Amino acid sequence: MTAIAGLIRFDDAPINRTILERMVNLLQPYGRDAQHTRFEPHAAFLHTLLRITPEDSLDRQPLWHAESRTLCLFDGRLDNREELAQALGIAPAELRLMADSEVALHACLRWDAECVDRLLGDFALACWQPQVRRLWLARDPLGTRPLYWHRKADFFAFATLPKALFAIPGVDKAICEERLHDYLCLLPWIGPESFFKDIYRVEPGQILLLEGEGVSTQRYHRWDPDKELQLPSDDDYLEAFREQVERSVACRLRASGLIASHLSSGFDSSTVTALAARQLAAANKPLIAYTAVPREGFDGPVPKGRHGDEGPGARTVAARFTNIEHHLIRTTGVSPLDRLEEDIECLDRPPLNPCNMVWDDAIRDAAARRGARVLLTGGMGNMTISYTGLEYLPRLFGQGQWAAWWREANALHSGVSRRHWRGLVLQSVAPYLPPALWALLQHLRGVRTRALTGTSAIHPQFMRRMGHEERVKAAQWDLSYRPWADGRRMRIAVLDRLDNGDYQVAANAAGLELRDPTADRRLIEFCLAVPDHQYLRAGQTRWLLQRLMGDLLPPPILQARTKGYQAADWYEAFGANLPRLREELDHQQAKGIDRFLDLPILAQSLGDWPVSGWEQPLTMRRYRLKLMRGLAVGTFIRQVEGGN
């Protein structure tokens, strides 16, 4: 993995080497193994490398093809090297001596910007043709690797993280209020805005073209909501699914160091860990698995339907594989506040779930200390391999397939999950209700507390100032979270709203690469195309995955009635730091951050600090979501705006 950046001047002024020096310094933590620059008469490029794959030792970026006068910067990992090599006429022996970046360069030379649709893996790419003064930038469809840019009258600059752009004199560090509003309201991240004013992102699945001094963008990839895979039998679906999942795991095991995995007691991480362990065992390699658990002896309350200690479930998975080295990670006494500033600094954005950052950081640190280079996760599993298929009910209902609907609803009611009829009916009918009726129903059900200000620290005046209603409409996002009628569109909406590239890069700072087999493009396309009846069958949700992993995962995982509740003891360390929290809120108030956040309400939350009832949804929303997220956002604003 690399961090990349470039600076192109539109005038005849030479590039100030000092600026590039600063940019390298700022990106060096994310690519600690090598740093290189290339200076052209009116352009300069840099890359900092973190060697993860064996081929990374061959990486010599920035790559310059003298014949075509093309420069290529590639940040990422190619999962279809062999396929690309075949198409490009690269011999296998030659391929073995090529870093992924060189393969990408060959692809750029052959197909120009159209190559990006052929590249599979996590990547961000920059290609510069000085003769025609043309630059194009691209990111993979999931935006796994980030890329930001800034344009002024006399220059254009891009970088993996915004912080490198701020090294350029004249690029101011200021908050982008539109993005901040959308983030606080949990609206989808659509459009090029970043958290910083005048700093833009290349969107996932997008190509940005700079020709002369003009900038244009085009989307090269969209998830297809209408494509449906039709296979003769259930077994064929299962086999195709098996092939896809195994391949997505296999191509993420290419590393020059140990492989680690985050193993919770959930379906996704268990599946990834189990499949990776089996494949690594065949190569006689170990897998280091980490599970975050509460402090020793913790018996605090957890929300209904959740379990606080994921250790026992994870242990049953680890016990099935002799090559799994299992570690429990406890973050006793560590408050989310302890590393908040450091995390924000590293991410260049506020973390969405500061609670989870505590154990996430701890796992990364432990894995890095153990010598791991890759940390496997299953973050996208809910939208891919472990999709429940529950949207099948409203779909059947909407299509008038009453018999099929009844069969599935009844099975869900009487089956393992024991779902209530009221919920099943509401889920089936709600997508077709007029919005006003849905709102009334929500009101009658007493879910007013789910109003935005119940979970978000955003200041109502800020919402009004930003034209909240219009922005919600423009984003085409339903903040009442009405059930979807189409599971495929629902998943695509979720995929499109995410941009987690910054988190991926932040892991590089720990010396690791995060890899999520459940976020494989081919696997996602496959999972989206699989008909809903393969996910929900006879009252069994995740039917496809259940069948795939039936022999591999232990019953505590397959038949779990509760879900893991991460960082169950979060409030203990958090509550032990109330004076610090108050100090931070006071600081934010003094800095005028109350123009964005409802700081008095947050301060009141501290005054009302509960001694019990942490499992109550209201309490969770008020403290774990609203207060924590608000603090994180406030700290981020404070860092950005500076001042004293």
Added chain:
Amino acid sequence: MEPAPVDTVAVAPRTRAQIAWLRAYAGDATAELPAHIGPLQPDQRPGADALAAWRRWHPPALDSHFSDAEWPWYAILERARVETLASRELPGMALNLADLDAIAPAGRRAARLHRLARHTLASPPVTAEGVRREDERETQGQEAADRQEPDRADGIPGHDFGRSWPGPGDPPEPFATDNTVHRVRVPLITRLLASMRRRPAGLGGAPGPTDAKIVAALRLAQLRLTDAAAFAEAVRPLVRALALSADQETAGDHPVSGPSPQPLLGLDAESDDASQVQEMETGNDPAQTGADEMSPADRRYPGYAIFSTRWDQTLAAAQLYQPGDALHLHDLEEGERRQARRLALRLQRRLLAARLRLWSFDQDEGRLDSRRLARLLTPKPPYAVFRLEDETPVPEACVTLLVDQSGSMRGRPQRLTAQAIDLTVRTLEFCRVKCEVLGYTTRYGADNPLVRAWQTAGCPSAPGRLNALRHIIYKGADQAWRQCRPHLGLLLRQDFGRENLDGEALDWAARRLLRRPEPCKVLIVLSDGAPYDEATAAANGRRFLEDHLRSVIAALEGSPIRLAAIGAGQTVGRYYGQALTLHRPEAVATVLFDHLGDLLTRTETAIRPFS
């Protein structure tokens, strides 16, 4: 107080011959006297001689032995010393230097001190016992005088009370050889002493050491006239007293133990102006405010302006320290001493390993030099086929730690910084590396006199910096940390700092460091982000201070100084070429000292990521 850089001092035009004479006589001058300390008429022959004497006999390294507040006083006494030496050695020069009016520094008090020092140092030396006895007599006389009515004092024999001190209108002392000078001056000194008995206060009636005390101190220093370092040591108590009294004199705006601005030496003590050291450097009219009032730093950075330097301060931490500050130091207590020793050993090993090997060839003993073995085949000696390995001493280094003390550093960054400083200074002391600790912030918050002055002036556009600097010296390079460490509590005081004007602070610290004699100069800035002053940013835009900081850094990175920055909690890498960030206390030791080792041992080109 450091002298202003050569290029910014207002040097009056000189004749070509004078410049050539200066160059020939003074050699390659390394230090220039600031205009306000130097002679009033540098373009005239006496003034040129005074400057030449300064260059010839004054070692610039001694300047760093004094704080900014003390240095001007020391410089005047030192001027008297070098001029006395010059008069003794070069009769022709003595004639010119006898014109005290022409070579007096600006301001009545400074001129009086200069005159007194010249007279005292030129008088026949007395033994230390003699000085003591004279001092006792003077004290008794003073007590007696205090008991008498003022007009009764006039009756003391041997005193011409009509002209107690030579004033501006006094005729210059006639040229004389050493002996004649003594003959002529003895009665004058007697007259002076008598006048001192009549005037209990110090220079010009200002508070501080009495004139008799000054003469007594100078008499002791006179015994070390040819040894500049010993002279500096001898006058140090006197200099300190003069600086302190000057500070007390203007402490009106800080009631208890708050900061007391330095008076402008060139002004009368009666002046109600709280003129600051910075003004003294620039020679600005303190009453003047406006964008045209530029400090030395400004002229080198054309985009930068200062509305007024009138309220700027440079103070020793001791002057701001309060007993309550000691409590803050408890967090940084003794447990770290062991860690400092361990780190020091590691750093020492790195410094030793960095020593360049120096080989002496053709030796009669030592290690066999295989390239010279062929000599053994020749019939004639010498058979010097050995080589000896010497260690080139590591260049002496001076490290300046410059600490941002703005409000945003409160809390964790503050503690991180204090911990880092404590460890660093201790470690460097173990390694015998000179170290200076400086702090910076601004003086004013909402109630800002600069803003009021700017508003009074009709809010002209782009007024420049609109807050007053507060530069603090925690530890001079030659001071021991055990003496200065208690003042570190000031760094941890919660309500102390306001804004941070990094560019000017960096420039100030760099100019101090450049004066140091050590060839290896390292400047480490500890900050938490961008320079910021609300009033300045509001009037000039956010980029104003940032651009200035970038300009100063660019200038420094082309200088002999090795510049690095440490971000306390936040990265400062977008400004500095060499930057690292401290997030957790446990990282201070590992991260900081690795970096420090790099700075002290690597060659200049190796420090930079790019060659």
